[in-house]
Amino acid sequence: MLETPNRLKQLSDEEVIVRYLDSQKRVYFNILYDRYSNKIFAKCISILKDETKAVDASQEIIIKLVTNLSKFGGNSKFSTWVYSITYNYCIDILRKTKKEQLLFKDESAFNENIPEDEDDVFLTEIMFDRLKILIDKLDETERALLLMKYQDDMMIKEISSIMQITESAIKMRLKRAKDKLKKFYSATFDD
Amino acid sequence: MEFKNFKDLADYEIAKNGELPKQVKHNVEKNINLFSFMGDIVDTYLPKIISIFVGVSGGDMSKAEEKINNKKKSEKYPNQL
Structure with missing residues (x-):
């Protein structure tokens, strides 16, 4: 059965995937490409x-x-799956270009009890224009960590499997990234 | 907790960086079609190669082919455009 362009636009990602896998039609590939290619880029x-x-x-x-x-598998949102693969791939590139031990040294000995949402209120209060400047001052891994957690709402467990380091190490790195952001904030803006 | 500033940052990055070059889509389609073609080749010739081996080693070629064909029917086709 032919679907109208309007109807196609309304399909959820999951519906498009099922139709694509069943029919292998280019039209379904195009929908997914249009929805995600620029976000991935x-x-x-x-x-x-x-x-x-x-x-x-x-x-x-x-x-x-x-x-x-x-x-x-549909266990998570399709966008989360897409972004996990995107982060995974980019982190791999970073690993190859930098020395792995510098990027992801073993931090398993760190304290397990680091609160996950410490300083989150501070993060929500940073104006978008300022966040844009501050986030660029962080290194690639710190930036990726903050984006995974606060832009794409990934769980610590998901981030841990992408970064291939323990959950407590992720919490530690998140805390450090947030501390750094705070420091940059005070150094850059007067208020 | 709502991190609207981070979501706005995502929208800003998408708008700032624009679209992926058209060539990328073309390359992706070419790659996927190649994978699909290779899958078709394997689907077509693998059963024949296996049945030749079965025949050479003294087995029943028709039964081997039948088994492979039955298995193939239950599998999903690889992705193709």
Whole structure:
């Protein structure tokens, strides 16, 4: 049965995926591509900070997504799955370009009891224009961590599996990133 | 807790960076079609190669082919555009 363009636009991601896997029709691929390609690209640029690398990474990520669509179990939102693969890929690139031990040294010995939402009120109160400036001052990993947690609402467990370090190490790194952001805030803005 | 500033940042980045170059979509489609073509080749020739091996080693070629065909029917096709 043919679906009108309006009806196609209203389909949820999950409905598009089912139709694509059943029919293999290009129209369904196009919907997913239009919905996510620019978001993936923007995410790659904000982590990698290099447009050429971000274009290449986006291409590889989209191929990976399409060829693994049948593995999307529907346990999480499709967007979360897409962003996990995006972060995973970008973090891998960072790993290859930097020394792994510097990027992800073992922090398993850190205190397990770091509260996850410490300083979150401060984060919510930063004006968007200021956040834009401050987040660029962080290094790639810190930036990626904050984006995963506060932009894409990922759980510590999900972030931990992407970064391949323990949950307590993620909490520690999040705390450090937030502390750094606070420090940059005081140094950059008067109030 | 609502992190509206972070969500706004995502929208800003998307607007600032614009669209992915058109060539990317073309490359993605080319790659997926290639995977699909390779899948078709494997689907077409693998049963024949296996049945030849079965035949050479003294087994019943028709039964082997039938088994492979039955298995294939129950599997999903690989992604293709």
